[in-house]
Amino acid sequence: MLKLHDIAHWPTERISQRVLYLLIALAVMVFALFYFVAYDRPFADDPSFNAPLFTDLLLVFMLLLVVLSCGLSAWAVMRSVRRLHGKGSGMENNVPALRISHCVMFGxxxxxxxxxxxxxxxxxxxxxxxxxxxxxxxxxxxxxxxxxxxxxxxxxxxxxxxxxxxxxxxxxxxxx
Missing domain, CATH: 1.20.5 (Single alpha-helices involved in coiled-coils or other helix-helix interfaces)
Incomplete structure (x- = not known):
């Protein structure tokens, strides 16, 4: 049985790999539902258009992904800038990490x-x-x-x- 305590000790690469697999599985499932379940339903106002059954699910899923990615990106940028500003020179292992962070953000x-x-x-x-x-x-x-x-x-x-x-x-x- 997988426990949260075990995941905390996983390397970052393994965690990100599992998150990627989860997102791919969710995307495949949502798009499969959208295309293969009641895709040919006619639109009530104009029967020449389709009104797929899972359109709302697809739109909500995409909106959640956008909000999640924007939120996580903002959190990562703020965390990185805060962490690098606390180091004084912004150098990490002789690499100008603060300058790189600022260039990426402002770029x-x-x-x-x-x-x-x-x-x-x-x-x-x-x-x-x-x-x-x-x-x-x-x-x-x-x-x-x-x-x-x-x-x-x-x-x-x-x-x-x-x-x-x-x-x-x-x-x-x-x-x-």
Whole structure:
């Protein structure tokens, strides 16, 4: 039997792995219910549209994930900044951890601001009806642009990290 006391002694990697597996299982379950259980139910006002039975569950699940991720991100940033400010110089193992923390935090906020300013607020047609709420159109575009940019940065970082071994072994051969 798994006890909370046992989990407290697990390494961070194992805990995060189990949380990831749990989130993947929940997402698969919610999306499977959405797509495979009463997906073809006709919409009461216009039978040409579908009104899947588990639409509300999917929306609530996504909203909970957004709120949870925003809350945990804010908590992690505040904890990190508070912990690093208490160390005086902000250096940890000769790494400027406080400076890196500030750059990531302000860089992310800056990306959000620039993406919001660049985003389009042009009206669009949704299900045959005009949608022209300028603010929400810009916010949705902002999140799309930010997501694409952060994913591109993450992919670039992974590729750069994966080539580290190749670059390191190449330097050894050149120096020898």
């Amino acid at each position: 992310t906020i800056g990306i959000f601001i620039v993406a919001f300013l660049v985003a389009s607020g042009t009206a669009m047609s949704v299900n045959g009806k005009a949608y022209h709420d300028w603010f929400w159109l810009k916010v949705s575009d902002m999140f799309i642009y930010t997501s694409v940019l952060l994913l591109a940065i993450a992919i670039g970082t992974v590729i750069y990290g994966a080539t580290k071994y190749y670059r390191g072994s190449r330097k050894k051969h050149v120096q020898a």
